[in-house]
Amino acid sequence: MKLIKIFLLFPIIFLSSSHLIAEDPVHNELRKFKIELESAMEAKDISKILPFVHPNAVITFANAEAVRGPEGVAKYLKRMLDGPNKVVNKFGTKINVDELTILYGGGTVGISFGGSDDYFELTDGISFHSKSRWTATLVKEKGKWLIASAHVSMNLFDNPLLSAAKNSIYWIAGFTLIIGLFLGIGIGRFIFKKG
CATH class of the missing domain: 3.10.450.50 (Nuclear Transport Factor 2; Chain: A,)
Incomplete structure (x- = not known):
């Protein structure tokens, strides 16, 4: 009670x-x-x-x-x-x-x-x-x-500007890789045609 x-x-x-x-x-x-x-x-x-x-x-x-x-x-x-x-x-x-x-x-x-x-x-x-x-x-x-x-x-470590910068680095790296592959293939073909 x-x-x-x-x-x-x-x-x-x-x-x-x-x-x-x-x-x-x-x-x-x-x-x-x-x-x-x-x-x-x-x-x-x-x-x-x-x-x-x-x-x-x-x-x-x-x-x-x-x-x-x-x-x-x-x-x-x-x-x-x-x-x-x-x-x-x-x-x-x-x-x-x-x-x-x-x-x-x-x-x-x-x-x-x-x-x-x-x-x-x-x-x-x-x-x-x-x-x-x-x-x-x-x-x-x-x-x-x-x-x-x-x-x-x-936030210094997690903010939209930092994310945009990271994304642009990935795009630049990807673009550079593709250009490098095409140049490598082109140079390889040129060298093997001469040989």
Whole structure:
């Protein structure tokens, strides 16, 4: 009978404890921040992205290039996405957060981390999907959340660019083998005809 009472009390204890460990309301602000940032990135409008960047931010992009502040972000994005020497024709990203932001300073500083599913179409015709990992430090100033630092990275040992390079080596090796065979057969025929 005691065991049945314990099992009946378990849901009540669980529900009451979940109310004691209530989620900090700051997380709803951060969810809104994420949605608005993704919307700005989808628009591919640099002027809509820059308001999310702190004046002293340090951001390291997936190509290992680090920039400082909104001006640095703007220059980087313009160089990569605009003009005759641009590198990227199209891109898209879906940001995934691993867990709730780790809060500090009474809920005014947070460290967030997760992954992203990315799509790139480069100007040289290569297009690929990749998965990236990221970390970001967010600060709340004057009631507004801003990116103070961010770092994006890809898997060095397993990524679409590495796979494309490996595949091109196989194609080149195969092509070279075929050329070598034809040359060998041709040279062999020429030598045996003379002999």
